[in-house]
Amino acid sequence: MLKTTLAGLAAHKLRLLLTGIAITLGVGFIAGTFVLTDTMQNGIDTRFARSADKVDAAVVAKKGAAQGEIPVDLLGRIRALPGVTDAQGMVRGDAALVGKDGKVVGDFSTVGLSVPSGRLLRYDFKQGKAPAGPGEAVVDDKTAKRQGFKVGDTVTVFDQKVRPHRFRLSGIADFGIDQDAGYRGAVGFDPATALAMTGQKTYEEIDVAGGGLGEITKVAGGGFDVVTGKQLGERLAKSAGADMQVIRTGLLLFGLVSLLVSALVIYNTFTILIAQRMREMALLRCVGATRRQIFNGVLAESVVVGIVGSLLGLVVGAGLGGGALVLINWLGADMPSEGLAFAPRTAVIGMVVGVLVTVVSALLPARAATRVAPIAALRADLEPGSGRFRLGWARTTLTVLLGGLGVLAALYGSLGMEKGETAMYLVALSGGLIFLAVIALMPALVRPLGGLAGVIPARLGGVPGRLAVENARRSPRRTATTTIALTIGVGLMSLFAVVAASGKATSSAQLEKQFPVDFQLETHVGDEQKPVPGALVGELRKLPQLSAVTIMREQEVRVGDSDSHVGSVTQSSLGTVVKPQFKGGSVADLRPGTVAADENVAKSRGMRVGQTVRVATPHGAVPLKLVATVSGDTPLPTFLMTESDFTRYFGAKDPEAVYLNAKDGQSDQARAAIENATKPYPAIKLTSAADIKAQYTKALDMVLMIFGGLLGLAIIIALFGIANTLTLSVVERTRESALLRALGITKRQLRRMLSVEALVMAVIGAFTGVALGVVFGWAITNAMSKTSVFSLPYLQIVGFMVLAGAAGMAAAVLPARRAAKASIVESLASD
């Protein structure tokens, strides 16, 4: 039996390849993920190991602690230890570098780091050398390139009190795999200067050369871990590798989606193959093969297909991993690579997963093969596809049960439940249930959906068009499985598109409604907001292009029994320029002696409107009446009081943020005027609402594009599924095509027929996917929060449909060519 199977496979290499290609791509994705992440991890490990080589011992934060917070005086005590030749404290904080345009570099201030000279220097220098004293600094190579800084230039950096300091650039450094520094840019100083510039009071880490681990541990006390250089390297690599784990898990999730699609395609291909080889099976049964042998024969075939497909998949995976690495580096990331890492684990997982998925997908078709009666070998062959399909009780029960549950869960999650994560999980779960219900129901949907999708081709394509639409609808099960494979990819794509579009709409809707300002000014030197100089506010108030200047002042104080931000905004703007949503009271209720609280904070602290809140001020605790809660979608302080109260309790402070509105139609002039006014203040960062929106849109589009790329493979596999089904259908319909050719269909019309059939299948799949994606996008958006706004990205959705249709037609090219090539006379004679 095994010999028969193998001989059969060898005789049908194309068939083997067609079946295997789905698994090749699925396994390729999984293997590629491992290859990519292993390669990146290897690079990181090597680099950290190399930099940690120079360290004999290091004092670091206890495992699990977020930050080092190692007291500065410990350094002196370690230096005094016998045998210690050098010890350096590592500093990390914010230090805002001023660019060539006179403004602070980047959207976030640059990172400030310590760069020790001597043996413990762990960074590589592209040019120059480490800073030799308080008058020198280094910058990272990317920032240097972008800003055009060269060694020897003078740069300005703000300290944490927004005082400018000037340094001579002694070098341009590669700070290595430091995500923060890579993203924001970094400035390095000698350790003492770094402490001064970043305002840090403690070290992140102390690196030691020489000395004994035991003595250092004794000096350091129990609050910190003391590790060897090797351990330090491992720790650093691990913390960088944590991201790698997230990346790997994320990629593997998409890999699973691809594998699911592969499984569907393989299941379908095997089912069709079995149906077509009914004669062969029956003949085997006639000559004495048992059901068990037939079953095993089909399974053996699937094992061979799985092995061949997975082996090819490993090769594809290595290619995909390498390609992704090249792409990532080309996109600007500096991923170190020590050659592609192809771990034995990758091969084992790839093979096991690939063969398992193939065999499991072939189980049902194999069982169907055993039901072929020996007599079928002698019967005249049945014409494939009657075009009719009745939902059996099993499918009906599944559809009703899963669908009903899913719809209830989705409705409850999106409309009934309290908004938030739990509701979103419920909606996601209901999405899974409904998708399963759709799988069960799909064969019954093929005829109506096919008719719908075929309306235009049947109208425009004449007889071939109508025949093609009929062909797509004639084997509902087959078409259903073929199209479902496409539904998965397109559905997830549409879901992401809808959620992204809704996210965009939500964010801008709330801000536009409650906080409609055109520009925002902030001081930009680090994590904490620094005040905007009052003198600048005065100048801005004089600008004729502006219609309103709103200032927000804040102070962190104790409110009740925990620390909170208390603040005020310009009284005349409240309710006119900025319109926060008050609940339980109105803007007019906010009078001296009262306070309004952020809705979420009030809720979590159990505060109710009407109660008294005690606010600690320099003049002692003040009781204020809580008159309203404020919706938390704006940058307002947690506790909002009147401007006069704020000034009374905290003095005439400079504002933390200034919001500006331009006069109608004078946006550009206003911007120019503001830029002019802020020129003497390099640390002031001007952002416009339009900028923020554009940035947010760009970020979301980027994420969507990455998801699209990752789901692309699942969609490609589904297209191979369409090509597979068509190829097999073409074989099945050899005589039918010959008859049509005899009756006067041209080769071109025959080819077009298959294209239209593929188009109809692709549109059925894509339409189902888009429908599911949009509905669940709506449900998830609704479940997310009360203020979310649903937005339908029409263009994208239409784009998905058009692309799917076009890709489906492309998938038909080869099968169509094959069909058109067949000789009429020979095809008529074949049976």
Place this chain on the structure above:
Amino acid sequence: MTSTYTGPPAGTATAVPAVVATEVTKVYGSGDAAVHALRGVSVGFARGAFTAIMGPSGSGKSTLMHCLAGLDTVSGGQVRLGDAEITRLSDKQLTLLRRDRVGFVFQAFNLLPTLSAEQNILLPLELAGRRPDRQWFDQVVDVVGLRDRLSHRPNELSGGQQQRVACARALVSQPEVIFADEPTGNLDSRSGAEVLSFLRSSVREMGQTIVMVTHDPVAASYADRVVFLRDGQIVTEIDQPTPATVLDVLKSLGG
């Protein structure tokens, strides 16, 4: 059958042949493996006549029909269908010729399973973009007796009914020639007789031209003339055949 047989109407079989083959040869393969299916066949088929092609298995009768109908290419010689020399036409021109001027009835698998009987009958006309002549359609449908089966799909029809649908399809477009390849090969004798008699009546009453390949002497006896083939060559022919005369010739041919 309701149609009455009134004998051959005068003047239907004209002297101008509908299809003429001149020195047609057909070789499959090459070198030692070459099979000479047709070795210089010259024959004409009269317009308005019902001609049968007979011969033992492997005599080349089906190949001849395929070449005459433009389904297969010839290796040498020429075939004319009306005013067209079909041996010089491209695949596309051949396709259009078949669509517009030729009708087919095959032994089996004549119908598209996805189309109803009516759609199958009208298929060639629709492919050509011609509007069916409703009156003619009704007449043909009534002649083949399919009025109450028009909306059925092929798998809901018996073998004889399917073959009658195929005949109706061939007739409805009023082609210059209908080629029938063993049209009764898969039918029981009663259904076979039905199909043959209205093929004959379509010649007698509607002036249709039919060329039929068969190996059944009874089927051949419905034709006006039988052409015999052996080893790729025409060996003899008889007019106004009966099953007995056909059988005699076949015996003499050793088939």
